[in-house]
Amino acid sequence: MQKQFKLDKTQLRELAPGHGLCVVSDMITVDGHGVGFMYREEPEDAEDSGWRFLSGLETDSYIDNSKNFAVVDVNIVANYDEAIIPLLDSPVGAEFDKAEDGETFLDANAP
Numbered sequence: 001m002q003k004q005f006k007l008d009k010t011q012l013r014e015l016a017p018g019h020g021l022c023v024v025s026d027m028i029t030v031d032g033h034g035v036g037f038m039y040r041e042e043p044e045d046a047e048d049s050g051w052r053f054l055s056g057l058e059t060d061s062y063i064d065n066s067k068n069f070a071v072v073d074v075n076i077v078a079n080y081d082e083a084i085i086p087l088l089d090s091p092v093g094a095e096f097d098k099a100e101d102g103e104t105f106l107d108a109n110a111p
Contacts, residue, residue, distance in 0.1 A: 003070060006032035012079050019074035019088050020049035026068045027055035028080050034102070035081040039095040050092055053077050053084070 006029060020043075027033045036056025043050040051074055054063075062068050078085050087096055087105060095108035 003030055005029045005076075007076075007079055012076060014075065015082060016075045016078035016085050016088055019051070021047050021071050022049050022051035022053060022074045022077060023069050024053040024072055024077050025055055025058055025062075026070065027057055027062075028053060028077065029070060029072065031055075032080070033057060034098065035077065035084055036098045037096070037108075038084060038087065038105070039108075040090060040092050042092055049074055049088075051077075051088070056098065 003026065028035060033055035035053050037054045039052050040050045041052065058068070074088060078088075083098075083103060083105060087094070090096075093109070096105035097108045098104075099106050
């Protein structure tokens with residue numbers, strides 16, 4: 001069974017093209033929550049950007065179930081939360097948490 005994303009393909013705009021694929025929680029793409037946490041790890045292959053996106057609402061058991069995630073183009077995630085766009089060129093190892101204002105991200109690695 002195919003997942004029903006919150007945004008229809010006709011609603012998607014070219015906001016962040018050319019960044020490759022990423023792993024995203026269904027809490028973002030299916031349930032429509034914004035990105036609460038994002039991090040970049042070593043890409044698994046040439047198409048993988050290394051970006052991983054979570055809403056911040058996922059429980060450990062939710063995260064442990066791979067069926068709760070999808071591999072999509074980074075541009076799709078940008079359509080759910082445009083605040084990620086300025087951070088997409090950050091290097092491997094970057095981690096960002098959504099600030100309390102719900103609009104900006106804070107560097108999770110900063111002291």
